[in-house]
Amino acid sequence: MKRRNLLGKKVGIAAVIVAFGLLPVFTQSPYWMHVFILMWIYIIVTASLRFTITMGEWSFAHVPLMGMGGYASALLAMKLGLSFWVALPLAVLITAFIAVFVYLPCLPTTGTFFFFASYAFGEVMRLCWVRFKNPFGGPAGLLFIPAPGPIRIPGIPAIEFGPLSKIPYYYTVFVFMLLSLLILYRLEQSRLGRIAEAVKESNLLAQFVGIRVWRYKMVILLIGSAFAAIGGSLYAHYTTLIMPVDFYWGLGIYIIIYTVVGGTRHFGGPIVGVFLFVLLRELLRPIVMYVPLVYGLILAGTLVFLPEGLISLPEKISAWAMKKKIAAA
Amino acid sequence: MPESGQTCLKLKNLKVHYGSLEAVHDVSFDVPTEKIVSLLGANGSGKSTILKAVSGLMKLTRGEIWFQESRIDGRSPQDIILKGIAHVPERRALFPHMTVSDNLLMGAYSRKRATKKELEKDTEEVYQYFPVLREKRKSLAITLSGGLGEQLAIARALMAKPKLLLMDEPLQGIAPSVVRDIGKLINDLNRRGITILMVEHNISMSFELSDWIYILETGELAIQGAPEDLSQTEYVKQSYLGV
């Protein structure tokens, strides 16, 4: 029974991946392509935020670090003329390096203190981009970030990234997302994930079974930042312009809302959250002004009635049905 | 069952949970009017939980609590203090950054109708009882020593004019030289007609003070009796007196 469930789940996930992989066959509307490209990027950022939450601390520096990835990758491409394919991994490394300095002072704190301390240092970093025109471009940010270079595979024509078609972007971002999710999932199932769980449940006890709590917290935060940087770099080279205000705490809050409404306890939670909110915004396009209102109400409702997020809904319903059955019998 | 007298407080089949942990399993007992009754038992045996359940700080899972003629379980702490039950909780729960006199005024909070004059009179009366507190009435509660803190906690409870006083470890953190004074104080209060139900770790003092003793073990009543009889039992000798 359990095994069949698992198989069913695997088939379902594969079907969803194939369906979205074939999406450009059905619609090539640049508008929908755009919606989905951004959605994949948000999924990378949100899933990596949830990954850091597995060890019990909420980072509010996650979105500024995503921005750092974007800035680093854009500057490498613009100032040094590096190709996107080289700039992205370098940007990931640079971001992880800077994240050490953002998170190091926050590590002695926990809970609410960690949350806001990480905000504070992330914000200082973000304000640097506003303040220092050279090289960050000040409040106006960076313009004309080069698109990724063409992919040449022998035997077929080179795949060009440009304003003409969004399909190459779609697949690039899609593949990055799938890889990121796969790696994050495997990490969570590995020893690291188990250690994260122990640290979350009891910081104190974890120390006394011999876990170096600080080190593992740092490792998890840095992995989270690295994936945020991938998201940032993809965002920068896709939109070709980034501004400090893109990575203001407003976006951080949105990412946190996606995670919370989706559910933090489950790997799929943030993915559900991003889907729901991005598609909701498209559905509500005629009354776009009221979108934040709807978001706010959904958030409030979830926090009050479904604190474990939407992903716990099927579980809750089946538990409720079971109760009813028992009561009826 | 303690003989003689009316029942002030009656607990019937009390069951209380802390989250999913069962703190009190199934406890029933009586507290006779105008007596001193002690609850003994190891850490975590559910003594404090019972006091909290009586004063309304904790919800019952099951069971009934009767005070004099009325049923009080499920009521809020505000209602219960109005009935005449004051609780001096564990670690006293003083308001550390309020002055002694403000702490006392807080004690009379439940008496909404009391005029300023009445409150002044009552405060004066309490000060006569605790002269050191009068000297310190302008200092913050946090600056008081353990013994004085306990005096203030008791004084604050008296401001509510209770009929039943619940005391959770009144002797905790008090210098050995003052322990006797607090003991005497408890006796005095009892003589003035206040029924006392207390939880205490200082075995010898509670044996000395109480009229009746209940011993709890992991949320259940293990043994009870008058202190003279109890101190002769094997059980008490073994687990408490260490002989």
Next chain:
Amino acid sequence: MTFAQFVQMFANGTMLGFQLSLFATGLTLVYGIMHIINFAHGELYMIGAFAVWFFFEELGINYLASLALAMAFVASLAITLERIFFKPMRGYHIPSFIMSTGLIFVLQVSIISFFGVKDKGVESVFPGLVKIAGVTLSVERLMIIPISLVVIVVFYVFLRWSRYGRAMRAVMQDPDGAALQGVSIDTVCSLAMGIGGAMAAAAGGLLAPIFVVNPFLGPPLAWEGFIVVCLGGRTSLPGTILAAFIMGYIKSFVSTLVDPIAALMCAAAILGVILIVRPQGLLGYEA
């Protein structure tokens, strides 16, 4: 830096200090009593400013009366929010913060749908300039000082000597102890939220004639207020006021002498450093 410049900056800093004192007191009360972080407090400030604009400009009511009306309106709004949204969040810092950001959206959109996004101006109530020590200052700005002083003093008198004020302090220091004396925690929570809302509205109404009124005033001020609360000690009201003035002067001096971005950086850095180095804040007494 000339002497005139110094006086100017000092006056500005003082004004900001009063604004932040009024604003952050509510945050401290709500944090101290309910243990929630309410970022929608900034929206209460914004709605207060709108209410003053509406009563004063649109309905033509006297300015001080408008201010009082706005305070009453925002207080009742705040109590409603507390009853519906914050009651289940008591004691949960991060969830309450996330909840309050959801409320920011809701309140902002509501105001926009009533009044639009355009800036609103409130005309000057106390026009004119005065010369103090050879420096010209606007009466408008100076008048903030006595009015907010009155509000703060009234609040402190209430807190110090009234029955409910004492109950509020008691709940802040020991909620269980207070409940055992017969204090209704629900009543005190609503009271804290209402008073906090009224003071935020007062700040909004007082600043309305000086700055413009628009629906986006809330969040930046909420951050500043939050930094002030952390710096002051989170549950200490005198600490909050001290921290409000420190922030006011830092903001005024750094933005004039360096630039406004540097002032923001200072503020964020202060938040981070205080949370790590001295989590109990300047005058806080938590362990």
Next chain:
Amino acid sequence: MDEPSPKPILEIRNITKNFGGLTALNDVSFDLHPGEILGVIGPNGAGKTTLFDVITGRYRPSGGKVFHKGEDITGLKPHQIVQKGISRSFQLEVLFKNLSVFKHLVMSRHLHTQVGFWGSFFRTPGNRKEEEATEAEALELMRFVGLEVQGDRLGGNLSHGYQKSLGIAMALGPAPEILLLDEPLSALSPKRVTDILDLIRAIRDKGVTVMVIEHNMGALFRICDRVVVLSVGEKIAEGLPEEIKHNQRVIEAYLGGAVRA
């Protein structure tokens, strides 16, 4: 224990610990000998738990040193102390509330899994074998402390008595040489007290040196070889249980000077 005591495995030397103005421990010294069960007793507030916190690296002492087999281990971090083979349980059960008992014990074997990060990331065969071994060890530990039926229950849902057993099992996970137990008997029924006492003896028989803090003197005297008595942060007596029972200072400190029994 009349024979000359062997070289101590743990030496506590002049430990002092101040919290603000409060002295929790004042110049406490004693030895722990290999293979013994040492009881540390004293009334509430005597500084017993603080002593454990100092030994296991949770707090740094204000003065004094701790030597393990002659090596200075003062001020090491908790995880380093565990690596030295000294582990502890907690008085108020500190558990992973949302983890099953089984997962607890797998976690407690953490130090002894050899798999590196990549092995567990790619699920190599070596890693799988290692994991199976860890799980077998966890099962055995569960059986040893009598929790085999509770394996799937969450730590937070266990009854108080089982939480105590789980706490001890967690401390046994890193396979320590020295085990420090903080009030393992508090709030247990007499039946469970006997079980835990048997368990402590069994642990000692496996060659682990045990140091037990206890409030319940009567029960403790049934198992320990030697006793150290603390009162208000100072060591007031040390010796065999029989001696301690009749030591006037101990009786005074412990019973408030008014024993009638």
